[in-house]
Amino acid sequence: MTTSHTDAVARFAADWQHSIRDDRRPPQITDYVPDGTQVRLAVLTDLLRVDLRQRWEREGLGKRVVEYRKEFPEVEHSPEFVDLVCEEFLARRRNAPLPMAEFLCEYPELADEIRARLTEFTDAEAEDIGTAESSEAVAAVADLAPGQRLDDFDLLTDLGSGVLGRVFLARQRSMQRLVAVRFSAGRAGAPRTMAQLDHPHIVRVFDQLVFHADDTQSPAVSSSTGHRGAPTMHENTDTTIARTPDNSDTTIATPPDLAATIARAPDDSDTEIATPHDPAATIQTPFGNRSATATGSLADERTIAQTPRRHTDISAVPTVGARLPRLIYMQYLPGGTASGVLEQRRRGPVTDGGALLLRAVDAAMEARGEIRPSDSSVRAEIARLSWPETVAWVGRRLADALDYAEHHGVLHHDIKPTNVLFTAEGIPKLADFAIHEAGALTATPKHTAVEADSLRYHSPEQLAQLLDPAAPTPGASSDIYSLGVLLWEMLTGAGPFDDPPSAEHGAAVEAFAGALAVRRRGVSAALSHLPEDTPAALLRVLRECLRIDPKQRWRNGAELAAQLDLCLDPRARGLVDPSPRSLAYRARGWLLPFATLCIGVPNVLASFYNIQLNQALIIDRMSTADQHKFAAVGLINNLIAFPVAALLLLFLTRRPLTVGYRLNRGHEFSARTLARARRDTLLMGDWAVWVPFGFWLVAGIIWPLGLASSGVDLPSGTFLHFFAAQVVCAAIALAYPFFPIMVYSVRSVYPQLLVRGGIGLDDERQLRALARRGNFYLGVAASVPLLGVASATFVNAADLELVIVPVRILSVGGILAFVLSYRMFRLLEADLLALARAIPQRKR
Structure with a gap:
């Protein structure tokens, strides 16, 4: 894929996400398709694929391939056109029942090819989601033990077992590395779902091996790599390497003449599997996947494929005719699971903070004979955290993993302590994404498939679907809920709910209800179980996760991660969730009177200075009639200017004035409206000073012109004196209201909008831009005394005595006001930078 191809598709996908967040129209495909290039058709096909998926995930935006074909006729000649049609079927079926026969009637000329592709895919799905467990396979998994060798793996330590099978620490001989190997008897999901996920907080799955046997053929080993390919059995007689043009995925196949045979040793302990020296490699990806997202596993398999393996020992394999175990090998994490952390939390004092997490990790490593890493910056960071901060630190990384997986079409739906693993440094990683995949054609959940340790972390919509298979399918917000339950339990040592005791299978329905x-x-x-030092911000974030209505939770992992970032910055969380006894909290709702006071006081003082100066230099030298005209022109000017300025300010600040007030009374707003309200809140200070500034300057021109038009004969130089005084007043109006208004807004108004979610890089840029603008206003505040002195230089020497008092008052007052402005500037800058730090910059 060329760089221009990648850039065009990446920009289109990013703009789709921005349009969702900002509640804008979806991007137009035509804006991203290159003109007259060789890659136009390939780029267009990928753009249509992204657009099709995004549209069918949103109600009322679905678009069929037939419509794309009318808009872009050349797409019909794409080698991936049938793949697009198949993806349309899957996307539509996720939203509503759609019989395949009915869908094929819409594309009669492609019916056979579509049926073949969809049948292949659904067959693979059925095998991946859960193959029936045979008693022989279950027995084979149960008989596995450390010290045995299975294919390329030497089993070293039993790491535990669960509904998905047994996990061992093993040494992969061909790669000379330690891996975690999970053996299942058919229930576990295939690794293709997790193989496509490459994220620092998701357990890396490398590959799988599936052992088959029947009555007439010896068992053969099949291995598949890639994010959608299903394991297959090949019957090639030649050991050749066959690749599709894109060389994306690799499948190791075993020719029949070299098929592995089972030879039971006399002591019934060892069994040999003979594998070919050069296994055939071929690529198999449903719907023509052209690139391997699991690059790590692809490299591993190519290495394995080139490694001579004459004989491999396997122990405890069932007899011919049985369904043999599935082997999945993945990244080994020695730090244990969140279950160990929960045990430490229930035993150890919460005042230990992050050391409690490190103790759990060290205990797990000690039990496995591992050595604790030294000089670890990550461990030092964790040790400095309080326990609530440690929970937020862990949760922020798991939320980021969920967000990454969701953007790759994968949901978890089984978050629980045993599926959260830790590295030796204490870094958390999510495991077992393979069970649920966004849009997969999953079977109806079985009551017996739900473990007790999973049930307590299920979301309400998961429980509702267990009770009624026709209930809506849980979405990404279900994982947010489950993660909230886990983080709450880590924080308090107890679950957030008093779940009823586990019931027998016959009473499963009662347990779910x-x-x-x-x-x-x-x-x-x-x-009552909350630690005393739990920040209000963390409590708020977790309670939002546990909302009964999915629409009221954080919309995705990115929002949750951003909120947990806020919890990790003491200054930021103090701003966002101030104490109810704090002035910032009690001042909420005072925006209009406070802003009126901040704007009014400097402008009234400026008016007083202006009147004193004009009285001494202009008005006292006029005739009585001209003085009346001066007053009349001033009255008309003020009656027009003040109401217009007030209305303009109210219009510009309408969102900060209304959105926060209505949010506190239960109203909901779109992400676009909230983003605009946050932007307008950070611009309030600018509007509060620039509108009066402009009116002062305009009045400095209109007022003299109005006097002249009324017949007043102004002395020479009067206009210059009048305008110079207006400039000083405009500077006062520009300098002093900004800082008190923005300190109030950032501490009392902005946090109410920030906690509603949807924050992103635009918010971070706006915060930093406001911090930079503060330097300009600070400079204006410093210039006010200088401007007063400079304006006095235009006064005749004989008149200096008349203006010296107002100028002195302006100079002294300006210096004091500058000192106060500087203190507020530093306070505002620290607040803004704290909030900006708490907004993560993510790359997916």
Whole structure:
């Protein structure tokens, strides 16, 4: 894929996400398709694929391939056109029932090819999601033990077992590395889902091996790599390497004449599998996937494929005719799971903070004979955290992993302590994404497939679907809920709900109904378990995760991660969630009177200075009639200027004035409206000073012109004196209201909008831009005394005595005001930078 191809598709996908966040129209495909280039058709096809997926995920925006074909006729000649049609079927089926026969009627000329592609895909899905467990396969998994060798792996330590099978620490001989190997008897999901996820907080899955046997053929080993390819059995008689043009995925196949055979040793302990010296390699990706996202596993398999392997020992393999275990090998993490962290939390004092997490990691490593890393900056960072901050630190990374996976079409839906693993440094990683995939044609959930340790972390919509398979399918917000439950339990040592005791299989329905009822009652009963130093911000974030209505939770992992970042910055979380006893909290709702006071006081003082100067230099030298005209022109000017300026300011600040007030009373707003309200809040100070500044300057021109038009004969130099005084007043109006208004806005108004989510890089840029603008206004505040002195130089020497008092008052008052402005500038700058630090910059 060329750079221009990649850039065009990446920009289109990014702009789609921006349009969702900002509530704008979707981007137009024509703006991204290159003209007259060789890659136009390839770029267009990928753009249509992105657009099709995004549209069918949003109600009312769905678009069919037939419509794309009318708009872009050349797409019909794309080698991936049938793939697009198949993706349309899957996308539409996720939203509503769609019989395949009905869909094929829409594309009769492609019916056979579409049916073949979809059948291949659904067959692979059925095998990946869960192959029936045979008693022989279950027995084979149960008989595995450390010390045995299975294919390329030497089993070293038993790491535990669960619903998905047993996990061992193993040495992969061909790569000379330690890996975690999971053996399942058919229930586990295939690794292709996790193989496409390359994220620092997701357990890396490398590949799988699936062992088959039947009555007439010896077992053969099949291995597949890639994010959508299913394991296959080949019957090639030649050991050749066959690749599709794109060389994306690799499958190791075993020719029949070299098929592995089982030879039971006399002591019934070892079994040999003979594998070919040069296994055939071919690529298999449903719907013509052209690139391997699991680059790590692809490299591994190519290495393995080139490594001579004459004989491999395997122990405890069932007899011919059985379904043999599936082997999945993945990144090995020696730091244990969140279950160990929860045990330490229930035993150890919460005052230990991050050391409690490190103790759990060290205990897990000690049990496995691992050595704790030395000179680790990550461990030093964790050790400095309080326990609530440690929970936020862990949760922020898991939320980021969920967001990354969701953007790759993968949901988890089984978040629980055993699926959160830790590295030796204490870094968390999510495991077992393979069970659920966004849009996969999953089977109806079985009551017996739900473990007790999974049930307590299920979201209400998951429980509702267990009770009623026709209920709406849980989405990404379900994972947000489950992660919130886990983080709450880590924080308090107890779950947020008093779940009913686990029931027997016959009473599963009652258990699901009871758990659902408990969740609907909320978490108020669990508040007593909170540590005393729990920040209000963290409590707010977790309670938002546990909303019963999915629409009221954080919309995705990115929002949750950003909010947890706020919890990790003491200054930022103090701004966003101030104490109810603080002035910033009590001042919420005072925006209009406070802004009126901040704008009014400097402008009134400026008016007083202007009147004193004009009285001494202009008005006292006029006739009585001209003085009346001066007053009349001034009255008309003020009656027009002040109301117009006030209305203009109210219009510009309408969102900060209304959105926060209505949010506190239960109103909901779109992400676009909230983003605009945040932007307008950070611009309030600018509007509060530039509007009066402009009116002062305009008045400095219109007022003398109005006097002249009324017949007043102005002395020479009067206009210059009048305008110079207006400039000084305009500077006062520009310099002094800005800082008190912005300090108030950032501390009392902006946080109410920030906690509603949807924050991103635009907010971070706006915060930093405001910090930079503060330097300009600080400079203006410093210039006011100088401007007063400079304006006095235009006065005749004989008149200096008349203006010296106002100028002195202006100079002294300006210096004091500058000192106060400087203090507020430093306070505002620190607040803005704290909030900006808490907005993460993510790259997916």
